[in-house]
Amino acid sequence: MGSMSGKRVLVMGVANAHSIAWGIAKAMADAGAELAFTYQGEQLLKRVRPLAESVGSTLLIPADVTDSDAMDAAFETLASHWDRLDCVVHAIAFTDKDEMVGRFVDTSRSNFSNSLEISCYSFIDVARRAAPLMTEGGTLLTLTFQGSARVTPHYNLMGVAKAALESAVRYLAADLGPDGIRVNAISPGPMKTLAGAAIRGARRTFRHTEENAPLRANATLDAVGGTAVYLASDAGACTSGEILHVDGGYHVMGMPHVDNLT
Numbered sequence: 001m002g003s004m005s006g007k008r009v010l011v012m013g014v015a016n017a018h019s020i021a022w023g024i025a026k027a028m029a030d031a032g033a034e035l036a037f038t039y040q041g042e043q044l045l046k047r048v049r050p051l052a053e054s055v056g057s058t059l060l061i062p063a064d065v066t067d068s069d070a071m072d073a074a075f076e077t078l079a080s081h082w083d084r085l086d087c088v089v090h091a092i093a094f095t096d097k098d099e100m101v102g103r104f105v106d107t108s109r110s111n112f113s114n115s116l117e118i119s120c121y122s123f124i125d126v127a128r129r130a131a132p133l134m135t136e137g138g139t140l141l142t143l144t145f146q147g148s149a150r151v152t153p154h155y156n157l158m159g160v161a162k163a164a165l166e167s168a169v170r171y172l173a174a175d176l177g178p179d180g181i182r183v184n185a186i187s188p189g190p191m192k193t194l195a196g197a198a199i200r201g202a203r204r205t206f207r208h209t210e211e212n213a214p215l216r217a218n219a220t221l222d223a224v225g226g227t228a229v230y231l232a233s234d235a236g237a238c239t240s241g242e243i244l245h246v247d248g249g250y251h252v253m254g255m256p257h258v259d260n261l262t
């Protein structure tokens, strides 16, 4: 019996086999969880379906998080198949690529609203919809990045969106804790995904963290997946409101590793 046997998990944010959501889904399936997936649009369905089928899931639900009607329909569909939900993985973020170059101070009003809606509000919206289905308690998981707390080149508005998301994790943990629902975020270092590649200088950032993290390693899908299993299983029973780093320890460094300074 795996540590997630009998647990039902909704995974939101798989775009392809490199997606962090997919790393988490695979680890949870290996731990015995039953999975359902949402996907952003018909374009992505052809990538998500074979991945879902490879872990025995046929419950695939369209959901663009900016569309309230689609979100209503998605949770109605989910509730018509499952009478109980144990976990939601929210691995969704967006900002205008053109605003990941240049200065943060030039952030536009429209991109601010859109980015914060998709990257932060959607988690609050999902939490409100998922909580009533978590009749035996549950876990809500989201993904953040340390650009929330420290200025990271080109991360710009996403840093502010992640700061808002991390704050939302704490407020949601306080609201939903009395119902036995735990709310946590995983903060991986840079990873080679579609969203990660959209950040200018991604390859340099990847190399920099690898060279300077205490473990001299970047996060892997397996490491993030294992952390998600811990948080969503009974092993994580007393952890809520937490931002857990999976970044080779990079976030503790105040300066690049000393070898690089000589």
Ligand code: NAD
Pocket: 012, 013, 014, 015, 016, 018, 019, 020, 021, 039, 040, 044, 063, 064, 065, 066, 090, 091, 092, 093, 094, 118, 143, 144, 145, 187, 188, 189, 190, 191, 192, 193, 194, 195, 196, 197
């Ligand atoms: P990804 O491109 O594989 O996944 C991003 C997902 O967001 C996609 O599946 C996309 O369909 C979904 N999405 C965007 N807008 C949406 C909308 N309107 N409605 C529904 N879905 C929408 O990239 P990823 O790196 O796996 O990103 C997953 C999460 O991990 C994001 O929150 C990202 O910020 C976070 N994260 C990524 C890294 C990294 O370096 N890649 C590091 C730390 C945190």
